[in-house]
Amino acid sequence: MTTQTVKFRIYRYDPDKDAKPYMQDISVEVDPSTERKLLDALVKLKVVDESLSFRRSCREGVCGSDAMNINGKNGLACITDLASLKQPIEVRPLPGLPVVRDLIVDMTQFFKQYHSIKPYVINNSPAPDRERLQSQEDRKELDGLYECILCACCSTSCPSFWWNPDKFVGPAGLLAAYRFIADTRDEATSERLDDLEDPYRLFRCHSIMNCVDVCPKELNPTKAIGKIKDLMVKRIS
């Protein structure tokens, strides 16, 4: 086995012992034939220094645990190729959220915004015995929306969310809002639009499109936000 050295500069902060955060220069040996992703190297690093703290679970890009800021751009460690990264690899926690420890951020505000859009199908008509029918075309409207993994890469790359995390729903929450508006089984479109018709909740989006740039699932929150805005215009006219 020929190993390769990977050099890191990692954000470290443990409130139990550190007065303030610092950047740690550290390197690790990986086997490039099997350890190809950034997460593989971080797991290896944790063997060397077990105090390094980060979230991780599925290691295949579907659970959304290991979002972090990698060489200045948000992404998931488990699907980021080591070979694609300039060294030393600078790894920081997601920007704009309070740091709990090292790469672990407090995501309360992010989930609060997600919950605020009522992320569930609202349908008060009596349920039929069988499935509610939906045409293939109508179902297609949900593609590019339902796949969100709530990793927060998008919202924490959005300057509007950095400034107003308590008031602006943010790209992930708005993508979810449109996912339910677009669902033919949902009957609450007009209430949903009422809720979002607000200078902050929706209209803080200035189409900077950082969200689109960083989404690890290649979703497009800006487009979804645009569609919500279109619906608002339509219902006025």
Next chain:
Amino acid sequence: MKMSSIPVRKFDAIIVGAGGAGLRAALQLSEAGMKTAVLSKVFPTRSHTVAAQGGVSASLGNSEPDHWHWHMYDTVKGSDWLGDQDAIEFMCREAPNVVIELEHFGMPFDRNSDGTIYQRPFGGHMSNFGEKPVRRACAAADRTGHAMLHALYQRNVRANTQFFVEWMALDLIRDSEGNVQGVVAMEMETSEIVIFQAKATLFATGGAGRIFASSTNAFINTGDGLGMAARAGIPLEDMEFWQFHPTGVAGAGVLITEGVRGEGGILRNANGERFMERYAPNAKDLASRDVVSRAMVTEINEGRGCGPNKDHVLLDITHLDPEVIMSKLPGIREISIKFAGVDPIKAPIPVVPTCHYQMGGIPTNYRGEVVVEDQVVKGFYAAGECACASVHGANRLGTNSLLDLLVFGKSSGNSMIDFIKGQPKDLPELVMNDVERSVARVARLDNQTQGANVNEARTAMQRTMQAHCGVFRFNDMLQEGVKKILEVEVMVKNTVIADKSKTFNTARLEALELENLIEVAKATMISAEARKESRGAHVRDDAADTAENPNGRDDQNWLKHTLWHREGNRLTYKPVNLKPLSVETIALKTRSY
């Protein structure tokens, strides 16, 4: 730490685990107005249900005739007759109801042209009692688990379920009569220890695939519920039965759904041969998972593997319409490009059997009640992969896992509601023995200054399981495996961590998880060593295919469930329930596809 200083939080119901089973149960309880706490190591949508791909089975018959009785037959046959037929009938009959409910919850299923739920064929699912493959797997592209987990979480947001996110349950609390009173748990962010007391406690903690070196399972799948149950004196059932999924990405272990073969994918060896035609002339690539995995390993062992090391086979979908791949298998294409460096539209995917699913678990009946020696353990329930109802027996059919979560999540929720309603309003006095044991476990880690390294101990366990308890098992290797795993146990009891921080201490969490994993590893190795036959996923060299025992299955001596008891590593056995609820017994037969 003074026991009296530990805070106590009181609920009607506690659910440990927020994957599919935990969330489905939580919904039942919350909507019935029960004060319910759901504890999870991770934010609910990060639970491992999220990684399920291909579908959830139900005999909806949306594309062609189907019947729950055929589904039941397939499941019994898939289980190699080790599944309990009452639980299997219950699950297959309930399947259409729980899937339709899930659709009403907002699950974004794919659709047929008439607007009904799209269904695809899957391994081992046949029409008319084993005749030919049937479309029974209800799918949302190849992201069914993700869509289902999010839909269930969303419905729980609507129901105002109370979540305790990033809390790790440490131990089960039982009173002097063995009744369950709740759990001891730790908040990961602060390391605070809290007692959660309730009338009813459900374990929905998922699997423990991380006992193996090569697994499709997430890092969090560390068998916490099984470890807690074992330490509290609950035996574990049928732990020798582990499913090796035929198609993990070679090298990476990441799952490629059987739905790929459902959509027409073909397995090929180094000669380009569709070798499954030789092993399963009827079902071919859609034979049951244990059958396909063994065929693949046989091809590799006989020198027909692919690649420079001849160590994998190829999953070929290059003949499919790229449109089908893009619309029905987009996630697979993504995984294949990211983890195998191959676009499956253009080239086949290198795959190898990879540890995937634990058929055994905490013994329950089909109501989700934990049962020990024919007695219900009062106040204790289990559902999903951590439980053994037993519907999967010696081998699970694809898509029956998501179904298991829905059916038994719901039924255990209902059982808990009935039980809670029959209990006095006030909770009984807490018995602190288990709490003391739990606190001592954490204190040991905090105080230990030298000992075994957690990573080294875990690696030793994983390598031992992989080498001694894999797809094919050998008597001498199993015996040696038992010795080795007991040596690893000594290391695990003596682990040391340097990180003593109280803030989100993941080193301590990994050490605690390892204490759960080792219980599962012992149960697995010891149960496997003892079962001297081949059945389903458990195949050993000294139980060969003979006229008397076709495929090495010995119904005379081994048509029974294993129960591993932690104390003394004792094994006992209990009979398989061959009596369904309403239909005739599905009679024993030699299994072929």
